[in-house]
Amino acid sequence: MIVKNLYDDVIGTDADVDTPQWNSRRLLLAKDGMGFSLHDTLIKAGEDLHLWYKHHLEAVYCIEGEGEIVEKKDGSVHPIREGTVYALNEHDQHILRANKGVAMRMVCVFNPPVTGREVHDKDGAYALPE
Numbered sequence: 001m002i003v004k005n006l007y008d009d010v011i012g013t014d015a016d017v018d019t020p021q022w023n024s025r026r027l028l029l030a031k032d033g034m035g036f037s038l039h040d041t042l043i044k045a046g047e048d049l050h051l052w053y054k055h056h057l058e059a060v061y062c063i064e065g066e067g068e069i070v071e072k073k074d075g076s077v078h079p080i081r082e083g084t085v086y087a088l089n090e091h092d093q094h095i096l097r098a099n100k101g102v103a104m105r106m107v108c109v110f111n112p113p114v115t116g117r118e119v120h121d122k123d124g125a126y127a128l129p130e
């Protein structure tokens, strides 16, 4: 069994990836052998994230804050608040915004799992491992 605590075991370690737009605290990674990764991620207020997980499926569950997600294929906008989940089941190109003056705290699951300190490439994707 694996037991970890965000505050004791993740924040401030290699599994804590901070960028100007988001801070991803990676609770479970590929090396944990679960077949998915699990992240507790803060989307910083005021940022527009252009994302396209070409190689991954991602489910995202908002547990704090407010914002919105825009589907690039047709421009549809979905509000996000505590309790909202979205699943990028079609590798959907999207824009994620914490545009209500507060950060959004999101629980994210990636399949296949993120392996470590991935950040987005120019298309907003994470690379697959070699």
Ligand code: 9YT
Pocket: 022, 023, 024, 025, 039, 040, 041, 043, 051, 058, 060, 096, 106, 108
């Ligand atoms: C929700 C989302 O895709 N945020 C960007 C960061 C990423 N999810 C991560 O690695 O935690």
